[in-house]
Amino acid sequence: xxxxxxxxxxxxxxxxxxxxxxxxxxxxxxxxxxxxxxxxxxxxxxxxxxxxxxxxxxxxxxxxxxxxxxxxxxxxxxxxxxxxxxxxxxxxxxxxxxxxxxxxxxxxxxx
Numbered sequence: 001x002x003x004x005x006x007x008x009x010x011x012x013x014x015x016x017x018x019x020x021x022x023x024x025x026x027x028x029x030x031x032x033x034x035x036x037x038x039x040x041x042x043x044x045x046x047x048x049x050x051x052x053x054x055x056x057x058x059x060x061x062x063x064x065x066x067x068x069x070x071x072x073x074x075x076x077x078x079x080x081x082x083x084x085x086x087x088x089x090x091x092x093x094x095x096x097x098x099x100x101x102x103x104x105x106x107x108x109x110x111x
Contacts, residue, residue, distance in 0.1 A: 007087035007094055012037065016085050016096045018078035020045040023055055043079040043098050047072050075103030 007014040013027045024037040036055040047063035047070070063070050077099065085096035 007085050009087045009089055014085070014087060014094050016042060016080040016094075016098075018080060019048075019057065020074050020079035021051065021055075021057070022094060022096075042094075042096065043100060044073050045079075069104045071102050071104050073100070073102045075101045077101045077103075 008027060011027050013025045015023045015025070017023055020041050020043045021039045022042045023039045026035040026037055036053075039051040039055045046060070048057035048059055050058050052058055063072060079098050079100070080096055083097040085094060087094050
């Protein structure tokens with residue numbers, strides 16, 4: 001995962017991942033836990049159907065098809081880059097800038 005900044009609140013670390021997930025992790029005082037709590041999309045994501053119990057994306061087969069192109073959202077520029085993010089404890093909301101730059105991708109067979 002590419003980390004471009006985090007927000008911390010009430011024992012949770014919130015990370016806006018490059019691939020469009022907002023991830024919540026347990027921020028135990030002893031720093032030995034780091035247990036995955038949840039992952040939710042903060043932008044449209046069409047290459048994954050959801051996330052497994054460990055927070056890993058479940059990729060759609062058609063997003064990796066070798067015989068045809070696929071419009072991937074978010075594209076390779078990501079949904080969130082180097083911009084800072086924050087959490088407002090009064091509203092319970094995470095604020096972060098996001099971008100929507102789709103790109104048509106296709107697997108190129110190796111010679």
